[in-house]
Amino acid sequence: MTNHSPTARRIAKTILNGFNAYFADYQNITLGAKARFETASWQAAHEANKARIDLYKTKVTQVVELVHSVTSKDTNRLELWRDARATYAQLIANHNNYEIAETFFNSVFCSQFHHANIHDSNIFVKPSRTPEDKPLRDYSIYISYSARDSLEYMIEDILKDFRFSTPWENMERDVIHICDSLRNAPLANLDNEKHLRVDMLESVFYRNKAAYLVGRIILNGEVIPMIFPCLNNGRGGIFVDTLIYNNDSASIIFSFTRSYFMVDAPIPSRFVRFLSTIMPLKEKSELYNSIGFHKHGKTEFYRHVLAHMKVSNDKFVIAPGIKGMVMSVFTLPSYPVVFKIIKDEFDEPKTVTKKIVKEKYKFVSRSDRVGRMADTQEYSFFIFYRNRFSEELIKELQEVAPSQLIIDDKRVIIKHLYVERRMEPLNLYLQHANEEQTWEAMEEYGNAIKQLAAANIFPGDMLLKNFGVTRHGRVVFYDYDELCPLTECNFRKLPQAQTVEQELADRPWYTVAEADVFPEEFRLFFSGNPTARAAFEKLHSDLYNYRFWKLLQDRIRAGHVESAFPYRRKWRFHRRSHTRLQTK
Structure with a gap:
């Protein structure tokens, strides 16, 4: 090891010890997911998340x-941190999770220097070494199965290997469903199933009320992906959905x-490599995010942006759509995110603050x-x-957010920003949508509002421009400055005018508190688009009724947690279906 100052070595070791402690605590919270799923402890799962x-x-x-406590020297000296970075790189050279350890070092440095002095000599802007590209056979995180004896036996072996403490509701039925689905689609043209191989990750993926x-x-x-979403029936039985x-x-x-x-x-990079084989279009940053390492996902995203800038030449522009009252939004046409x-x-009339x-x-x-x-x-x-x-x-930025900018001849530095996936605003999508697409979008829009509400989230401002359409056709909410827990809202029926003066009044003649919401007014969101309004009222007219919202509030306050399926309900297996398992 190259000689570095004793102080730099102490700082580096302190940060690495901190990372290892963080990772151990992180894993311990994660390991509790199995018991929470088996006991249907949904509120506990949410709190653990x-x-x-x-x-x-x-x-x-x-x-x-702790860094301040291990040295009497000035910890604001950059040369000390450059030395600590070099020492740290040597300490993690053989660490299984060196890339996430680098991100942890970066976070400590940025906390110390308030996100200033970002340079590869001070932190790990670039990774300290090239990730290993191991061939598929070298993975130790999955189990391989063969259909040599029969497809049914193979699926049964998989389910038995993933046996939960809670028993399967009806494994025989689930095996039949899975085999039928495989033969109807991915294996429909397969002449000989005995040549089939399946790799299953040993670890189960838990989220919401499901295990995958x-x-x-x-x-x-x-x-080809093969994913089994499993649910707990709440009565002591697990089933494949x-x-x-x-x-x-x-x-x-x-x-x-x-x-x-x-x-x-335990080694997230291996899981990311495996997942990349079944979702080749997803960036590494997204996959790290999805398995819970969102801070390293930020690092991977930043590195990917820098790499993209070197191979592109288009310019950042104001994002299409109606300009926001709270946010200024821009994008790079060749890159699928917004800033x-x-x-x-x-x-006007926004009354929220930056802090809020x-x-x-x-x-x-x-x-x-x-x-x-x-x-x-x-x-x-x-x-940038x-x-x-x-x-x-x-x-635009100099006009609306000058306090957030540092600009010189070469760089634009933005002091604080958010990055989201770019979607087409729903109001713009509807401008070119045909009637069928409009109805589908309105069904999705209503479903989005209902599913958010069931998760105790009220969007607040439900204008179409605040929702986007993904490449899969799903409608997603992305404007958060007025959202709040659903249980904090007071849903009311719109009072009926009793006099002509009240009916013609240009402002409410009745008292309106800050938390009051009148669902009957949601019709105003469709002004100028009669086709969208007709579709929404046909599909989701219950959202206009204040009783719908109050009933939902009662369920949430009673501790009920709704299921959130990341797939079409019509794809769910019929659990009453059951025939004897026939093996080849």
């Missing part, structure tokens, strides 16, 4: 304090609109997004190249 997210910042703060067995089919050199066997459906299960999985992944900056002053907006985004990050809210990554002092910004965008 929040606790695991909060753990990272808690550990980083503790380590920053995740694997892949290897068929004539092709890799459906079979997922195509890339798009697998991608939706691991979507940026859903909460992070709880999965025992959102909180304005210095909000347009930040709290709303934090609330979303710790909530069950049920597939209807975009995951958002928060960055400080994000560095000045020559990649359009003059129109520079002018």
